[in-house]
């Protein structure tokens with residue numbers, strides 16, 4: 001999330017474009033929210049702020065989306081998806097980073113994780129309860145005699 | 154035993170798995186021990202397992218890859234010339250901050266591969282020489298498990314019961330049992346009941362994020378508090394540049410940078426390297442002098458050679474059932490050693506362990522899971538594809554014996570340096586033909602086991618790149634001074650008061666995670682030093 005740690009780098013136009021793209025990478029479906037919808041653009045902006053190396057790749061990738069006859073935002077959903085596939089083939093570095101950061105931001109979101117049916121709390125401090133080891137499971141394994149090669153001391 | 158010129162009895166470089174065990178042992182015997190560690194203490198309460206974006210930290214600032222993490226205490230590693238990237242952590246606790254705590258022992262045959270299989274070299278000591286130190290180490294750190302494993306020599310009772318296997322473990326056990334193959338609960342350096350003032354594991358999952366509850370025996374919570382209580386001095390933020398030598402060719406001490414970049418020299422009667430299989434050869438090679446122009450203790454050119462990793466293949470089964478694999482310590486459930494000893498009809502020498510791993514959270518699953526097998530597609534199919542994968546996988550990690558070859562090595566990079574300007578290590582490694590055949594056999598057997606357990610799909614990563622967890626062999630132990638760097642007591646053949654105690658000294662790699670063997674060796678070497686001091 002862009003929590004002020006890093007300076008944001010995206011203009012408001014770039015952010016609107018990105019949010020829409022994010023909703024195509026992980027779209028809303030049933031109980032699952034879309035990635036743009038839950039604010040993954042903040043995460044991406046934060047990552048770009050802290051990672052100048054990625055910034056150029058990302059900004060030129062975004063620019064490529066708007067280079068067609070019509071602006072990306074005015075396309076139909078199907079047109080957007082097919083354009084994204086073209087950009088994926090033409091700018092693989094951008095796209096790999098886009099997908100990775102979309103997933104990173106999305107699966108760090110409380111609501112998105114909850115929609116998976118998982119306990120959205122981080123692993124600690126609560127942890128999970130598991131049944132203790134059942135020694136009866138070993139019955140079969142124990143019957144097997146020694147199977148290591150011994151070597152004189 | 155202290156002295157007034159600031160000279161300590163033993164100067165340990167590196168506060169990881171081996172450094173902690175060794176410092177505790179010598180300090181307990183009244184030696185004046187100091188340790189220099191480039192990293193810092195980590196407060197378990199600050200581990201990122203409590204944060205909503207915990208999975209992101211595994212991939213960024215808490216990655217096991219020092220090149221990704223790139224924290225000030227880290228040094229970069231040039232891994233371009235290796236299909237496997239070395240992983241490590243630099244702090245009090247060393248790589249055990251990150252480790253999965255799977256805690257098997259090398260087997261008796263691992264120490265005798267030349268005699269038994271005609272490959273590599275025999276160790277200058279045997280399993281039975283180390284056995285008392287394996288047991289001592291287990292008592293010191295607390296091991297979960299149960300004795301009676303038919304695939305290993307009998308061992309003392311484990312300190313706490315085995316880690317719970319969960320639905321995932323039960324499923325894989327079904328597969329092994331259906332095939333009649335060996336399996337046993339993994340010895341794990343994770344407490345399942347209170348022990349020695351530490352709380353038990355609460356099955357949170359990602360051990361590699363550091364253990365918030367101190368249930369996992371990283372050496373900062375197991376050995377270091379005890380070593381310090383016995384008088385050992387641990388200096389953090391102390392990055393060693395080189396080991397100095399006196400006119401007689403003995404080690405004089407170490408020159409190190411403090412946090413402010415100021416150089417100091419600490420003198421010592423003995424110097425003990427514990428910087429791991431990459432860090433130790435790096436510092437020895439950097440310690441060039443008139444007497445040792447090619448690096449300290451390196452007249453025979455062997456320092457840095459014979460690097461071993463355990464090349465890993467990762468095989469994941471996808472099941473219809475929800476296996477809840479995110480619950481329980483990621484790397485510890487059960488293991489199978491059905492294929493551990495040599496059987497030449499298989500087309501390779503030595504063997505492997507199948508270590509059963511659980512799964513992690515949704516981000517890791519979306520990015521392809523533990524084996525980074527294939528990323529879940531973006532777009533309309535995303536949610537459905539993830540739902541089929543998330544929690545529905547069980548993974549077999551193949552740990553194969555990695556035979557020592559002189560061309561696999563650590564050298565000094567001519568350009569790359571750390572933030573103090575010290576040369577970075579460069580790794581050159583090629584996968585041996587024997588290892589490839591071993592992995593291919595193990596992949597086929599893993600597929601069989603997962604299918605016997607009911608997997609409907611099996612995903613294979615034939616060689617995981619980010620898998621250099623085990624750094625071994627680069628200052629190898631042996632009897633012949635022409636063919637090894639240290640003797641059976643960890644002492645340099647060339648420099649009488651220089652010892653190496655970390656993963657560098659392993660003569661061969663075995664087919665299990667190495668740390669119980671590394672720590673047993675460190676305790677064994679400390680015991681020899683104590684004995685010598687008494688008899689002088």
Ligand SMILES: Cc1cc2nc3c(=O)[nH]c(=O)nc-3n(C[C@H](O)[C@H](O)[C@H](O)COP(=O)(O)OP(=O)(O)OC[C@H]3O[C@@H](n4cnc5c(N)ncnc54)[C@H](O)[C@@H]3O)c2cc1C
Pocket residue numbers: 166167168169170171172189190191192217240241242243244245246247248249251252253254255256361391392393394427428429430432433436484622623624654655656657666667668669671
């Ligand atoms: C993610 C991960 C998972 C793992 N899982 C397992 C497992 O399940 N089971 C298992 O057996 N093993 C596992 N390992 C391996 C295990 O952590 C190592 O085998 C063990 O820590 C090695 O001990 P060591 O003493 O050789 O080195 P380390 O523990 O790596 O310690 C070396 C220390 O030396 C310090 N150092 C290095 N250079 C300098 C310098 N120039 N000056 C000062 N200090 C220096 C470092 O900062 C570090 O603290 C895992 C490792 C990783 C990274």
